[in-house]
Amino acid sequence: WCPPEDTESSPMLVQGVLNFTLFIKTFIEFPLFGVKNKNMVDNLKPCIFDPIYNKDCPIFTIDYILNQAEDDSTERDLMLRYGGVVNIKLHWDCNLDRSVKLCKPEYTFTRLDAPFREKPFSIGYNFRYTSTWKQNEEDFRTLTKAYGLRFIISTSGNAGKFNFITLTLNIGSLIGIFGIATFVCDVIIFRLSKRAGVNRNFVFEKVHWKKGFNATLDQSKLRIERNEDQLLNDVPNVDK
Template identity: 55%
Template sequence: MSTCIPLPVSNVFNSKTIKSAVYDFVTDYETPKIVTIRSAKFTLLLRISQVIILLYGVLYLLLYQKGYQKQDSSIVSSVTLKVKGIGYVESLKNQTTIIDGTDYVIPPLENAAVFIMSCYIRTEQKRMTCEESKYIDNAHCTRNEQCVANNYQFLHTNGRWTGRCLIRLNQTVGLCEIEGWCPVEDDLAQRELIEGVLNFTIFLKNFVEFPGFKVIRKNFHDNMSPCLYHDIHDKSCPIFRLSTIIESAETDQAERELMLKFGGVIKIKLNWDCNFDFNVKKCVPVYSFGRLDAKFKAENFSKGFNFRYVDLII
């Protein structure tokens, strides 16, 4: 039978043992055992692996992927657009109507966008009573009972039905009478194309800020000379001819003609990909163009893009 007798604490933590532990900590250290393998096959495999890892880290991660750089994608940007140009419309009466910027630039439906009128249907209207549109089947009538007053069960009425059936002379079928803006609009009427619309120019002003680098850039210069954007000769000019934009966004000539007639939606993309390792003046945008609406040959419902605009004439 044996018993354990604890040693006094003073025997463990005395000045001699503490001094010896500190001396050993300062003067002695251990190293792992090194084994030398004499094999050309394994040595070559090791060196190739080391070189591959080194090249991957330096060439790909560090240089190609710019791993040493700080990236900032939370940029702040603002865009304004200014359109200039003179167009004209020749009427059937051999009269010429000049269209300027206040006529063909319609207030856009969204920010950082502009609506340019390339074709329009003009209807001079007054508040009065007149015939309903002939394209509404339910508006055809032979007696007043078919034109019930305040009849709003039809979705495409152009005004309030008065309850009267208007039948012209020498005809047996007439149209219901409405009260509203007369005469009613006819979307199938002859469109008036604006000549010279492809020569309109758009001045795109873009201010962009990189908060992470405290850098503010813009896509034009204060002393910039007159220019026009060209995808080869002048890629930095922020003034675009409408013909250049349409031809870049749509390569099909037939589709471009339909776009001018029925409308379309085009995007102008500014890609700011800047490397601040170099001079900040080299931080310039790259422009590209694309069509957002569907092609006419692939779309059967609500082709193009258009909206109504009221111009009050006194």
């Protein structure tokens, strides 16, 4: 026989929990470039994370985490009382052409459990654990239902570095794509469209080879005759 659970509201047993701190220590590796990095500063002096003045510090207060994950103050108070689940995501976006020390993660905080105002039943986050002991040859067991904050930490990242070969291949691919695009457009306009014949007549000029060749010969003969007349007229002037 076990007594039923006491579901009545009770004050928080842990006071000042908002001032507690969480130290996040993580590493990341980019094997393609052979680079490893960490989110810790070189000088591990006491610090508290601040998005403006101390954004490299990996130590966060519970108050800051809850404020980032939940905007409603009432919901934050209920999370402290009945528990909750918060995802802390570290995203690395690194430019490896610069110093590796400049590669730092960005932190985002997201609440994963359903808000209390939406689901009044099975609220928060809790778990049960037992402790057993024996006294006077009699077994005893205590079942404890604990509420708390659960932090799930996930890491993601991407990195890039300049490579001349990759740049050359990309430029060649773009040139090839533009060349194919021009060819495809010409085929559609001059062969497949309804006004293909009109388009061809507008762009291309038909030239009759024989007629054009004879006209070219006539123009060449005329130029030769003009040049001969000019030379004959210039010769007497030289003799004088």
